Amino acid sequence: MTAFNLNEDQQDCLQELINVAMGQASDQLARYLDTFVHLRVPSIEQVSTTSLSNSLNKEQQSVAVVSQGFLGYEGIRGEALLVYQHKDSDCIGNILGYEPDELSVEEQLIDLSSILTTTFLNVFALQIDNQMSYNAPRLLSSGQDALAVYLQQLSFNCDMALKVKITYQVTDYSFNCDMILLIPESAITNIKAVIDRILADY
Amino acid sequence: METFHSTINNQLNTGVLILDLDLNIVFWNRFLEVHANQRASEVVGRSVFEVFKELPRRWFERKVTGVVQLNTPSFCSWEQRHHLFELPHTRPITTDSHFMAQNCTFLPLAPDGVIQHICILVEDATDVCHYQSMLQKTLADLEQANRIDGLTQVYNRKHWEECLSKEFDRARRYQHDLSLIMFDLDHFKKLNDIHGHLCGDMVLIEVAKTIRPLLRSCDFFGRYGGEEFAIILPETNITGAADVAERIRQAIRLNVMEYQGVEISASVSVGVGEFEPRTRRYEDLIGNADAALYEAKSGGRNRTCLFKDSVVCL
CATH class of the missing domain: 3.30.450.20 (PAS domain)
Known part of the structure; x- marks a missing residue:
């Protein structure tokens, strides 16, 4: 146990905040995309950045990873990785309501990633009386073993990270993707402070 | 405000x-x-x-x-x-x-x-x-330069061998034909001694240029070392490869070059090998073609020999 570990109450509280945000995000996305979007119960874990490579590597062979940084008040910040599998990248244009020739697959991936990330984080931010700003999303890599290749090139500048993984499912299109929120060590303390405040108000 | x-x-x-x-x-x-x-x-x-x-x-x-x-x-x-x-x-x-x-x-x-x-x-x-x-273009150029022999503009040894390794694996897995031609310029040392190394370089460049149009786009033409070249012929059995080898030998023989007003002619000795199911490593394929090439040299040069169980000269 390090000083950064969330205790049981903090973990439960964060889980609850995320659950509520997932519910609202799923509702908003369903209305915008005109199809049901399921967000699967997240896994929350603290990982050392060295084991992070391994745990992310175990994800199935991914074909595309899109990264988008987020930044809020009170030192809440991190990076959202959207991880796509090969079979799922074909139908994104349909889900988004674009015509096939209107945009490239890369642009579809980035567009959808941005929508999923910002919709979820906006409602999450509301839960904690915060407001997020976002970087432009970037396609980190695409092709076979995209995530593995990306992780190889990654140099971490912190030892620990809080990892929240949420799986999105659009059943009408049998589409799945994973959103992995990574919150760096320095921001975990800030998140804990926010959680403690909410717990105290409770 | x-x-x-x-x-x-x-x-x-x-x-x-x-x-x-x-x-x-x-x-x-x-x-x-x-x-x-x-x-x-x-x-x-x-x-x-x-x-x-x-x-x-x-x-x-x-x-x-x-x-x-x-x-x-x-x-x-x-x-x-x-x-x-x-x-x-x-x-x-x-x-x-x-x-x-x-x-x-x-x-x-x-x-x-x-x-x-x-x-x-x-x-x-x-x-x-x-x-x-600009970066993308430079990277592409670098990658290209990494594969090409600077003098003759054919593949360098390293890249050529990587290609052979891949083609060999493919042939083994799917039981496809694959042949290899290796050839060597005859009396190249003498040519260098008489006319100088610049003339030798010119001959190497000319030989590569003469052979290129005789090959298909799917063949891999590389400089194996010094005055030795090698060609990978996918989907080709030894009979087809022997035809190509003979065409190469004749084309070099008939191509009269000129260096500082002096007519220069060259010839090549050619060895041909073929992938067989019992061949385990691509190095063995090189060894077979090389053995045939050795026979072509010792049998009087300017000739083509094939490796089929034993070496047969045309």
């Missing part, structure tokens, strides 16, 4: 475009005035599609719908879409792109909690785009 805002807005090196929900222009800053060469007074109140006829209308409308409905920002990068608005850029002379490469950000504006406007920020990414494409 108000004057600060307008001063900054006008000094900003970013385009600020504000639209109402019917996509009519409500505001644009000086950056857009000068780049689009139209005053704000000329465009305010007009549809954005009327002012920028090039905009992909359906895509743009869907994009804005997302921003309004989800109350989230949306992005559009030059990497996926070079530009949205056809604007000139500030480096028309030193870059080759016609329009400004752009990073655009769509922001919902909801000062009272209700979205009534959309702000589009337009950043000039022409420099980044330009340097990125």
Whole structure:
């Protein structure tokens, strides 16, 4: 146990905040995309950045990873990785309501990633009386073993990270993707402070 | 405060475009005035599609719908879409792109909690785009240089051997034909001694040039070392490879070159080997072709020998 570990109450509280945000995000996305979007119960874990490579590597062979940084008040910040599998990248244009020739697959991936990330984080931010700003999303890599290749090139500048993984499912299109929120060590303390405040108000 | 805002807005090196929900222009800053060469007074109140006829209308409308409905920002990068608005850029002379490469950000504006406007920020990414494409080109050139023999412009030994390894695996797995031709310039040392190394270089270049048109695009032609060349012939059995080998030998024999007014003729000795199911390693294939080449040399040069169980000379 390090000083950064969330205790049981903090973990439960964060889980609850995320659950509520997932519910609202799923509702908003369903209305915008005109199809049901399921967000699967997240896994929350603290990982050392060295084991992070391994745990992310175990994800199935991914074909595309899109990264988008987020930044809020009170030192809440991190990076959202959207991880796509090969079979799922074909139908994104349909889900988004674009015509096939209107945009490239890369642009579809980035567009959808941005929508999923910002919709979820906006409602999450509301839960904690915060407001997020976002970087432009970037396609980190695409092709076979995209995530593995990306992780190889990654140099971490912190030892620990809080990892929240949420799986999105659009059943009408049998589409799945994973959103992995990574919150760096320095921001975990800030998140804990926010959680403690909410717990105290409770 | 108000004057600060307008001063900054006008000094900003970013385009600020504000639209109402019917996509009519409500505001644009000086950056857009000068780049689009139209005053704000000329465009305010007009549809954005009327002012920028090039905009992909359906895509743009869907994009804005997302921003309004989800109350989230949306992005559009030059990497996926070079530009949205056809604007000139500030480096028309030193870059080759016609329009400004752009990073655009769509922001919902909801000062009272209700979205009534959309702000589009337009950043000039022409420099980044330009340097990125130069980098890509350099990387591609480097990769190419890494594969090519500088003198003869055929594949170098390293790349050629990688190709052989792949083709060998393919042939083994699918039981396909695969042949190998190795040839060596006859009396190359003597040629160098008599006419000098520059003449030797010229002969190597000429030989490579003469052979290239005799090959298919799927063949791999490489310089194996010194005056020795090697050709991988996928989907080719030894009979087909022997034909190619003979054509090569004759073409070199008939090609009279000239160096400083002196006529130079050359010949090659050629060895041919074929993949057989019992061949385990690609090195064995090289060994077989090399053994045939050795026979061609010791049998008097300017000839082709095949490795079939034992060496047979044509």
